[in-house]
Amino acid sequence: MAGLVGNPVLGNDDLKGEVVVAINEGRKFEGTRSGTEEGREKDMAPAAGSPIHRSGSRPQLDVSGAAIQGNSEERDPTILLPNQSDDISHLALDIGGSLIKLVYFSRHEGKPIEDKRKLSLKQRFGITNGNRRSYPILGGRLHFVKFETSKVNECLDFIKSKQLHCGGMNPRRWPSHSLPNENVVVKATGGGAYKFADLFKERLGVSLDKEDEMDCLVAGANFLLKAIRHEAFTHMEGQKEFVQIDQNDLFPYLLVNIGSGVSMIKVDGDGKFQRVSGTNVGGGTYWGLGKLLTKCNSFDELLELSQRGDNRTIDMLVGDIYGGMDYSKIGLSASTIASSFGKTISEDKEVEDYKPEDISLSLLRMISYNIGQISYLNALRFGLKRIFFGGFFIRGHAYTMDTISFAVHFWSKGNAKAMFLRHEGFLGALGAFMSYEKHGLDDLMVHQLVERFPMGAPYVGGKIHGPPLGDLNEKISWMEKFVQKGTEITAPVPMTPPGTTGLGGFEVPLSRGDTLRPDASNLNVGVLHLVPTLDVFPLLADPKIYEPNTIDLSDHGELEYWFSVLSEHLPDLVDKAVASEGGTDDAKRRGDAFARAFSAHLARLMEEPAAYGKLGLANLLELREECLREFQFTDAYRSIKQRENEASLAVLADLLMELDSMPEEARLCSLIEGVLAANIFDWGSRACVDLYHKGTIIEIYRMSRKKMQRPWRVDDFDMFKERMLGSDGRKPPPYRRALLFVDNSGADIVLGMLPLARELLRRGTEVVLVANSLPALNDVTAMEVPDIVAEAAKNCDILRRAAEAGGLLVDAMINIQDGSKLDSPSVPALMVVENGCGSPCIDLRQVSSELAAAAKDADLIILEGMGRAIHTNFNARFKCDALKLAMVKNQRLAENLLKGNIYDCVCRFEPSSI
Amino acid sequence: MSSAQMEDQSQNQSVKCTEIGGSERDSENNMSSSTSRFDYYDPISPWALDIGGSLIKLVYFSREDNSLENYLGKSVAAENTGVLNGCTTHPVLNGQLHFAKFETTKINECLDFIESKQILGSCGRHQEVSGGKTLTIKATGGGAYKFANLFKEKFGVRLDKEDEMDCLVAGANFLLKAVPHEAFTYLDNRKEFVQIDPNDLFPYLLVNIGSGVSMIKVDGDGQFQRVSGTSIGGGTFWGLGRLLTKCQSFDELLELSHRGNNRVIDMLVGDIYGGLDYSKVSKIGLSATAIASSFGKAISDKKELQDYKPEDIARSLLRLISNNIGQIAYLNALLHGLKRIIFGGFFIRGHEYTMDTISVAVQFWSKGEAKAMFLRHEGFLGALGAFKSYEKHGFGGLMVDHLAEQTPIVSPRPHPNQKVNGPFTEELADNESIDCSVLSVETLKLT
Incomplete structure (x- = not known):
């Protein structure tokens, strides 16, 4: 049992006892996708279950929970802890002079599914509330919405439609008459909190509780900087660069x-803060002077x-004074502004003779530059290294940011x-939200937040949000209407969209300046998903410098390439998705809407790569999966995966026999070769999709095996072999526990990874199969793996006993009585954990807590497949030995990364870096 | 002689304008300066310019002691004449330092002034003395480049550009060290x-x-x-x-x-908080009358510029x-x-x-x-600095004790509100006379 494998984390005897109970109860293994077991488990685990429950036992990562994706937004949030819900307020406002910013929290409908497998894992890995900090918060989402202050009614309608003013109560459970509205208090800041107090009382029956503006600003900024990974960025010469700040x-x-x-x-x-300085030359000055001078409205x-201005007609430049020469002695270039508006002195022109564009630009530069300078001087004065x-x-x-940056850079000489x-507009509103006493967000960690960009993001372009889109049907209708409005059908995101987008009626800038770069810099603010159960993968050598993405999409060529790859693959994906939902008219409609929405995301990111924050390939691939889920395609490859699993399982027995007949060394090599060969199946790869049309998967697998030839492009096999088998007659101790990050369904897992897992088990190593929490392409999910293992175990004792030991097979339906059961304690366990992701890639800073727990005793990590070993984590370093196995199914990637060719293989072994 | 007239005029005016310096000292200075005469012109360029974007500042020197001819003739070595400064070996001339301003757009007025004061005369003489060598005049400010040709054409002088910053600092140092109550x-x-x-x-x-x-x-x-x-x-x-x-x-x-x-x-702090929350305001240390946002009220109103x-x-x-x-x-x-x-x-x-x-x-x-x-001489830092940049002016070690000041104003109708300088507005336009185009002249008498 677990304890015997030497898990030091396990210290709770009571819990261990319960494992035995759970297993011995011998209930039928029913898989894990059913939510009907919920009631039963609650009965089963009374003492321990409740705290686990409270700890937010990853409900959002269960298939039925569908928590990570955004499609359940409109449903009434289920209150898991009714006695706490009174304390959790769901709405805060910042009512400024021109914009109303709204931050609200929604709990998603999470159904904790505590199946026996999970229970046993929890106990095995010691996941209890006791040895982790307790979570006061539940999983949920923080939404950020803007309205124009002049359209305050839209804001009120929005709040009403979302029932936000009811404190998040489920109206069905809490009829409105039992919840006197006059008691509802909503935190608000900004001048309008006074101005509109009566209106809110009248329309919504809520009282606005005014919070100090400065307190809110600081609280909001602190939260963002601590909780969101790439919140801060620099902006120099039009280039955004996200900055990772150590909390x-x-x-x-x-x-x-x-x-x-x-x-x-x-x-x-x-x-803890202090207003140390300020200046009266600010936004009001820009707008006030600008209004007087240009008649802008x-x-x-x-x-x-x-953006279309040229300040040289207005400002006196150093060059103007020195006849075009730099004043190099003091480091002033000819284009430095010597005197803002200095040229409007000498000429006989009137205001009307100057272009409003030029005046606006001069004004903007004057004020931005001045603010940058005074800020820098104050930072210097107090020894502050960062200025936000x-x-x-x-x-x-963009131009404002550039000017401020330039000033700071100039005066600090680059220091x-x-x-x-990114959320700069929401500092106040967030701060007001934080001022609720029991929101429980105080010690939220960066790895517990996932930001998602819903369908509307590309259309609103980071600007003002409009009326809420209720259910999926409304979303699709909106999308269809939008496409009809724009005349194009193939490219639903017009670069110059019609005047209104339907999402609030703002206008997207149509024209771009010639003298300045295009200003597409409005950044989107997504929905923050709070997932308290996410953790940092504990085996990362240095989480601070860990960067999951191998491919940097800030390189424009790279960006364009991957965009075209994804675009080309889109029709095939839509076909699969529609088919997976039975090919009905409804499915087709959703499929079209998905295609449009995803194309829109791509177009938006092409226009502004930083629109959604720091962009890596992994983010892009994940965005696609999220987008599918948003249109309720829960598993586009379901039937394909099933078919391939069945076909592969059918030949597994033969393969295992063949392997067993080999001598140790050849077998190990053959196993690795098998993993690489089986990794050819990948529906994300265009080349592979073409292959599928030519033969059955077994044929492809055989062909792939035949083509395998060492040395591979990256070939550390000998190193790995030596660690496994030793040399010169010395036999190294086996690994204690190996984490196998699996990739695709079908041959990949069945003929590749399972035999490798079996070999490790046979050598006494505990094996944890790590699979996706949610479907992504044809990747196998943690829900599916136990079935596959169970099926494979029918023909293999090693797998069966290990699976039993690992709690995967909880009943005695397998009637092979060979006596080995008696000495089962000596059998290393085979377990399955979910990784916390729904993407073909994996960001190891945000993994499920059960994976994090399983990792604690692991001394070998095997990352398999392009997504997890190449696109991400190719350069990751670990505290234990790591083996990265993948076949590269993309010519460009093979060339750029490995100086090789498509179908080249990577077998990279990296001994522990500690 | 126009310069003498002007001097006289200025002395006459200085009494009316006592508020300029505001001290009795001024009148004393005026008294002493009444003895001054421009009967000799320093061949070492006695003037310097600061040609800025909007104003031209002119500083020129007039001597009253021709005993310095020795010095001028012997150039560097002469040490025994004038007022010897303890710190330097440079002799100091007795004379007066004048300050004048013109609008840059009206540069011709400046040129005329220079001509009228016969400052130029010295140049002419100097040219003869130096045997065809072009006289150089120290100048600073951006216009020293821009107007170089104009000066060349008009007077045949070359403007020698001095670094602006050097001049400013030299001018300020000079004033702070040498002029009492500067x-x-x-x-x-x-x-x-x-x-x-x-x-x-x-x-x-x-x-x-x-x-x-x-x-x-x-x-x-x-x-x-x-x-x-x-x-x-x-x-x-x-x-x-x-x-x-x-x-x-x-x-x-x-x-x-x-x-x-x-x-x-302007949007004041009090406008924002509307008297509702003064404790918060005082918490950040701003009074209600502090400006929160310059021109900030121009936002919300429906008013136009004309309003x-x-x-x-x-x-x-x-x-x-x-x-x-x-x-x-x-x-x-x-x-x-x-x-x-x-x-x-x-x-x-x-x-x-x-x-x-x-x-x-x-x-x-x-x-x-x-x-x-x-x-007090804030407008003339650059011009003074340029003036000081002549290597052998002998002002290097001037101390407060060596300077007395007169502050006559040449402007015919000094504006009552203008304290240091005369106005150069409509009143100037009214008056066509050359002398009146002088914005203001102050003199520093070197004793």
């Missing part, structure tokens, strides 16, 4: 909030104008950098 | 002269507010570094002001600002710019550990409200620990 090294920093005026706040910690119009700029003046406007926040 | 503070309508010990002058921050603003850390004679600056300066005030108010001159705009009320346009009074606009603009300069200057002084901040440049022009705003900004941000100081 433990965040303070002190300077927060510069540019509203009407400018406040500069030195932040020393949570709730809105701030955005004025900003927009600036936020507030409505910035609005993701200081201006940083901006 | 520096003063200005706060709450009170001007207070500060006597700075020349031995404890350095380091200081020199903030020169011209079209743009340069901030220079001065560590000694010729030792300085431009540490900062801002593009929001006098040019911005005048440029934006012109666009917003249709004023015809800088001084008109300044004048307007006197009568304005910035509360109409605002030019006076109010001028006032808001002046406060915006003065405040900002004061703040950036203070921060720089703080960062470099400088105890004195001296403001100069044409933007200030002895304008009380400007000085007051800058002083308030410095006081506010420094919590009263630092004080803004101003120079």
Whole structure:
């Protein structure tokens, strides 16, 4: 049993006892996808179950929970802990002069499925509330929405339609008459919190509780900087670069909030801050002077104008004074502004003789530059290394950010950098949200948050959100309507969209300046999914420097290539998805909508690669899966996966026999070869999809086996073999526990990874098969693996006994009585854990807590497949030995990364880096 | 002789204008200067120019002691004449240093003035003396490049460009060390002269507010570094002001600002908090009358530009710019550990409200620990520096004791509100006479 394998984490005898009970009860193994067991398990695990329950035992990662994707947003959040729900408020507002920012929290409908396999895993790995911090929060989502203040009614309608003002109560469970509305208090900040107090009372019956603006700003900024990985970015010469900030090294920093005026706040910690400086030359000055000088009617119009301006007609440059020469002695170039508006002195022109565009630009430069300078001086004065700029003046406007950055760079001689926040508009609202006493978000960690960008993201382009789209049907209708509006059908995201998008009626800038780069820099703010059960993979050598993506999509060529790959693959994917849902008209409609939505995402990212934050290939691939789920395609490859699994299982017995007949060394080599050969199946690869049309999977597998020839492109097999088998007659100790990150269904898992797992088991190594939590392409999921193992175990004792030991086979339906059961304690266990992802790639900073727990005793990691071993983690270093196995099914990747060719193989063995 | 006339005139006027220097000393100086005569012109170019974007500043020297001919003839070696300074071996001439200003757009007036003063005569003579060699005149400011050809054509002189910053610093150092009561503070309508010990002058921050603003850390004679600056300066005030108010001159705009009320346009802290939450306001240390956002009220109103009074606009603009300069200057002084901040440049022009705003900004941000100081000759730093850059002028070691001052004003109708300098606005346009085009002339008498 687990204890005998030497799991030091296990210390709870009571829990171990329960495992035995659970297993011996001998209930029928029914797989895990049914939610009907819920009731039973609750009965089964009374004492331990409740705290586990509270700890948010990964409900959102169960298939039925569908938590990571965004399609259950419109449903009423289920309250898992009714006695806590009173304390959790769901809405906070920042009502500014021009925009209303709203942050609300929705709990998703999570059904914790505590099947026996999971229970046994929990006990085996010691996942209890006791040895982890307790989670006051449940999984849920933080939404960020903006409205124009002048359209405050839209905001009220939105709140009403989402029932946000009811404190998140399920109306069915809590009829409105039992919840007197006048008691409902909503936290709000910003000047409008006073102005609109009566309106909110009248329309929604809620009282606005005014929070101090500065407190909110700081609380919001602290939360964002600590909880969101790539929240901050620099912006120099049009280039955005996301900055990863070490949570433990965040303070002190300077927060510069540019509203009407400018406040500069030195932040020393949570709730510890001081307004150290400021300037009265801020956004109000820009807009006020701009309005007087240009007759613009809105701030955005004025900003927009600036993009087409040329400040040289207005500003006196150093070159103007020195007759075109630099004043190099003091380091001023000819294009440096010597005097803002200095040229409007000498000429006989009137205001009307200057172009409003030029005036707007000069004004913008003058003010941005000045703010940058004063901020830098204050940072220097207090020895602050970081300056974060936020507030409505910035609005993701590229030129504004550039000018501020330039000023900071210029005055600091490159020593200081201006940083901006992706959620900058929401600092106040978030801070107001944080001011609820029991929100429980205080110690939320960065790895527990996942940001998702719903379907509408590309259309709103980071701007104002509009009316809520209720259910899936509304979403699809909206999408269809949108496409009809725009005349194009193939490319649903017009680069110059019609005036209104239907999402709130704002206008997307149509024109771009010639003198300045296009300003597509408005960044999207997605929905923050709070997943308390995610953890950092504990075997990463250095989580701080870990970067999952191998391919950097900030390289434009790379970006274009992968976009075209994904676009080309799209029709095939839609076919599969529609077929998986029975090919009905409804499925077709959803399929079309999915294709449009995903293309729109791609187009948006092509236009602004940083729109959704730092973009890597893994993010892109995950976005596709999320998008599928958003249109309720839960598993597009379901039938294909089943068919392939069956076909592969049918020949497994023969393969195992063949392997067993080999001598040790040849067998090991053959096993690795088998993994590589079987990895050829990949529906994400165009080349492979073509192959499928030519033969059955077994034929392809055989062909692939035949073509295998060492040395592979990366071939560390001998090193691995020596570690496994030893040399010169010395026999190394076996690995204690191996984590096998599996990839595809079918031959890949059945003929590749399972035989390798069997070999490890045979050598006394415990094996944990790590599979996806949610489907992604034809990747095998943690829900499917136990079935496959059970099927394979029918013909293999080693697998059967290990699976039994690992709690995978919980009943005695396998009637092979060979006496080995008696000495089962000596059999190493075979287990399955889910990885916490629904993507073909894996970001090891955010894995399921059960994987994290399983990893604690592991001394070997095997990463298999392109997604997990090449696209991501190719360069990852681990605290234990790692074997990365993959066949490269993309010519460009093979060339760029390995200087090889398509179908080249990688067998990379990296001994522990500690 | 026109120059003599002018001198006389200036002496006559100096009595009327006692508020300029504000001290009895001035009248004493005037008395002493009445003995001065321009009967000889220094062949070593006695004038220097600072040609800025909007103003031309001219500094010229007139001697009254022809015993210096020896010195001039023998050049460097002569040590026994004039007033010997303990610190240097340079002899000092007795004479007067004059200061004059012209608008750059009216450069011809400047040329005429030079001609009329026969400063040029010395050039002519010099040319003869030096045997065909072109005379060079020290000049600084951007216009020294721009107008080089004009001077060449008109007078046959070559403008020798001196570095602007060098000149500024040299000029400021000279003034601070040699001119009594040059520096003063200005706060709450009170001007207070500060006597700075020349031995404890350095380091200081020199903030020169011209079209743009340069901030220079001065560590000694010729030792300085431009540490900062801002593009929001006098040019911005005048440029934006012109666009917003249709004023015809800088001084008109300044004048307007006197009568304005910035509360109409600026968003004050009190406007935002509406008196609701003063405890919070005081928590961050801002009074209700502090400006939260310059021009911030121009946002919300339905008003157009025409609906605002030019006076109010001028006032808001002046406060915006003065405040900002004061703040950036203070921060720089703080960062470099400088105890004195001296403001100069044409933007200030002895304008009380400007000085007051800058002083308030410095006081506010420094919590009263630092004080803004101003120079009486603030507009002439560059020109003086250029003048000083002549190698053998002998002014290097001039001490306060050696200088007395006269401050006659040549302008026929000095504006009652103008303290240091005469106006150069409509009144000038009215008067066609050459002499009257002189903006102002001050003289420093070297005894």
